[in-house]
Amino acid sequence: MLIFVDIIISIGDMKGRCGMETNNQLQIQMGKRVSARRKALALTQEQLAEKMNVSIQMISNLELGKKAIRPENIVKLCSVLDISADYLLTGNNTNDQISEICDKLIHLSSEELNAISNLIELLSKK
DSSP states (O other), X not given: OHHHHHHHHHHHHHHHHHHHHHHHHHXXXXXXXXXXXXXXXXXXXXXXXXHHTSOHHHHHHHHHTOSOOOHHHHHHHHXXXXXXXXXXXXXXXXXXHHHHHHHHHTTSOHHHHHHHHHHHHHHHTO
């Protein structure tokens, strides 16, 4: 019985470690995106912290992937850095894709726009 309990505990520990590694990797990647965007905007960690009304330590820990960010700070961070939460969390930049599509749509005739609208309507029903 003790061996069985030890195996269960070991499996639980392994699952916990695996989950933590995954979360840690996500935090590290998110931190890299924050750091890159902050630098692209020519902001220091201190300036970003001030704009978000948080500590410099929080920004440093975030960029290093050491700590998770609170939901209310995600909203502030995305606003200050002018990025989507989707980009912050996943690295997917849907805003660029949407802007690219909009730029192409501007040059279409009303007949072509109507055809695109019909196609979107058809595809959305799938």
